Amino acid sequence: MSEAAATSFEERLSALEAAHALRIEKLERERDEYKKLVVILQEQVERLKRGLLGQKAERLPANDAQLSLAILNLAMGSEATTAQPDAEEEPESEQTIDEHTRRKPSRNALARELPRVPIEILPPEVQREGLDAFDLVGTETREVLERRSASSVVVQLIYKKFVRKRRERNAPTEVFASPAVEMPIERGVAGPGMLADTIVRRWQDHQPLTRLEDIYRRECMGIAKSTMCSWHEQLAELVKPLVDAMFEDAYREPYLCVDATGVLVQAKEKCRTGHFWVLVAPEKHVLYRYSRHHDSTAVDALLAGYSGYLVADAHAVYDHLYRGGDVIEVACWAHCRRYYFKALASDPGRAKVALSHIAALFRIERAIADAPRKKKEQVRRAKARPIVDKFFEWCDAEALHVLDETPIQAGITYARNQRVALRRFLDDGRLPLHNNISELNLRREVLGRHNWLFVGNDDGAKTNTIFVSLLASARLHGIEPVGYLRDLLILIRGWPPGRMLELAPAYWKKTLEQPEAQQKLLANVFRRVVLSSPA
Numbered sequence: 001m002s003e004a005a006a007t008s009f010e011e012r013l014s015a016l017e018a019a020h021a022l023r024i025e026k027l028e029r030e031r032d033e034y035k036k037l038v039v040i041l042q043e044q045v046e047r048l049k050r051g052l053l054g055q056k057a058e059r060l061p062a063n064d065a066q067l068s069l070a071i072l073n074l075a076m077g078s079e080a081t082t083a084q085p086d087a088e089e090e091p092e093s094e095q096t097i098d099e100h101t102r103r104k105p106s107r108n109a110l111a112r113e114l115p116r117v118p119i120e121i122l123p124p125e126v127q128r129e130g131l132d133a134f135d136l137v138g139t140e141t142r143e144v145l146e147r148r149s150a151s152s153v154v155v156q157l158i159y160k161k162f163v164r165k166r167r168e169r170n171a172p173t174e175v176f177a178s179p180a181v182e183m184p185i186e187r188g189v190a191g192p193g194m195l196a197d198t199i200v201r202r203w204q205d206h207q208p209l210t211r212l213e214d215i216y217r218r219e220c221m222g223i224a225k226s227t228m229c230s231w232h233e234q235l236a237e238l239v240k241p242l243v244d245a246m247f248e249d250a251y252r253e254p255y256l257c258v259d260a261t262g263v264l265v266q267a268k269e270k271c272r273t274g275h276f277w278v279l280v281a282p283e284k285h286v287l288y289r290y291s292r293h294h295d296s297t298a299v300d301a302l303l304a305g306y307s308g309y310l311v312a313d314a315h316a317v318y319d320h321l322y323r324g325g326d327v328i329e330v331a332c333w334a335h336c337r338r339y340y341f342k343a344l345a346s347d348p349g350r351a352k353v354a355l356s357h358i359a360a361l362f363r364i365e366r367a368i369a370d371a372p373r374k375k376k377e378q379v380r381r382a383k384a385r386p387i388v389d390k391f392f393e394w395c396d397a398e399a400l401h402v403l404d405e406t407p408i409q410a411g412i413t414y415a416r417n418q419r420v421a422l423r424r425f426l427d428d429g430r431l432p433l434h435n436n437i438s439e440l441n442l443r444r445e446v447l448g449r450h451n452w453l454f455v456g457n458d459d460g461a462k463t464n465t466i467f468v469s470l471l472a473s474a475r476l477h478g479i480e481p482v483g484y485l486r487d488l489l490i491l492i493r494g495w496p497p498g499r500m501l502e503l504a505p506a507y508w509k510k511t512l513e514q515p516e517a518q519q520k521l522l523a524n525v526f527r528r529v530v531l532s533s534p535a
Contacts (some may be wrong), residue, residue, distance in 0.1 A: 006183050064425060139436045159177060161175050204481055236466045239492060240466055243287070247279075247285075251303075251306045258303070263275065264455070265458065271454050275294045286473050287472075287473070287474075294319050295317055308328070310328065310434065311432060328424070331421035335434075347406065351411075354415075357388075364384050365433045371429075388423055445468065479505050
């Protein structure tokens with residue numbers, strides 16, 4: 001072998017050894033990452049076995065949040081300042097609270113709504129000698145919150161009949177009697193206030209019927225759960241036209257938020273699974289529907305005739321809606337963020353880079369939450385768009401290096417697949433960054449499910465969604481639920497069918513100002529009894 005051939009052979013051998021060493025290094029690195037994933041999964045399995053479920057809130061610790069902002073600064077370079085709103089433009093932006101943040105009610109504000117029972121506490125000397133022996137020089141008042149039993153009453157409707165004292169001889173006797181009082185349930189034994197109380201306790205307070213039966217028995221009312229079921233079924237038919245009108249009104253909104261969750265339905269031998277859907281028309285209605293299956297047919301029934309933007313997760317059941325162009329997909333950045341929180345344990349470096357980008361978007365949205373549409377579009381173009389561009393550039397670059405079937409790979413794949421829908425909020429100031437509003441409202445059914453466990457049948461589930469729609473919408477508009485349902489049951493029977501939407505919580509305060517509604521409410525005997533002061 002010549003010297004040149006030997007040199008060429010040695011060079012090829014050296015190159016092969018170097019490539020082999022790189023390959024071994026890559027495989028060892030992948031092995032170590034998979035080992036880390038196995039350890040994490042084993043730990044999660046053990047915690048599940050012991051029932052030690054971790055925190056579900058998707059928040060970074062304070063020190064990690066600061067680190068994520070530092071990572072964002074490195075990723076964005078000089079453009080990192082776009083994550084911070086200008087102090088001159090939004091002087092109070094840091095104080096802006098997300099529109100879905102829950103505010104704790106003030107105890108003093110609630111106390112002002114309660115009736116007062118004044119009780120004078122006199123010194124022993126004054127009690128012995130009498131008030132005439134003393135001059136009052138001052139008063140100190142202290143308020144104490146006390147509880148007394150709920151008051152239920154039996155309203156006796158006494159229909160008196162009359163005949164004229166003076167009447168013509170041989171004339172037929174004419175008897176005068178009052179017409180029957182209008183009842184929410186014809187020939188029923190429960191008034192509107194009682195019916196409203198059962199509805200609110202069942203679906204606002206999430207009390208199972210068996211528990212409600214015991215509660216009413218303690219209050220000296222023997223109301224069987226079968227009786228309450230019958231009441232609610234009949235009332236559901238009464239108010240269903242109102243909920244249908246609320247759906248039609250929601251379909252006229254430019255965008256809707258949708259989500260779904262499963263629910264057990266009682267069946268022979270083994271419960272089957274049905275599904276509750278929530279549809280939110282922000283600032284107007286929160287509506288619910290039930291379906292036996294989680295499929296495209298259920299979606300078509302929920303959104304029949306709707307055209308506009310749809311904020312939803314990336315589930316395949318919605319895909320057929322987007323093909324025609326009438327419904328436009330808007331993806332949720334909170335869903336996208338969730339993947340990277342799941343990847344924090346196995347790949348914290350990459351996960352924190354992604355989370356820092358998404359956190360910057362949420363900071364911008366909180367700062368402009370109350371801004372008008374044009375202002376939002378302006379700020380999003382100037383501040384949010386560069387962050388979104390950098391985020392997807394990072395996703396495209398890292399997609400070549402992450403391991404298959406790992407949490408970080410799932411997050412990057414989700415973001416890249418939903419790229420167009422995730423960017424859609426940048427072009428229309430009306431669109432939200434996330435779908436949290438529907439998830440928050442769906443918790444109402446999830447919380448109830450923890451208490452009553454399952455629904456009796458499909459009809460029971462539909463009854464549930466009718467009343468939960470009214471209760472959730474009333475809460476959206478800050479309306480007290482028992483009073484709303486009581487007055488609704490008084491008004492709805494005689495209300496014109498073409499004006500049914502006026503009775504929805506979104507328009508309730510304006511409806512109460514109408515003379516027609518005021519007159520009918522004031523004339524109702526049950527309402528007068530309920531609102532009268534106890535003797």
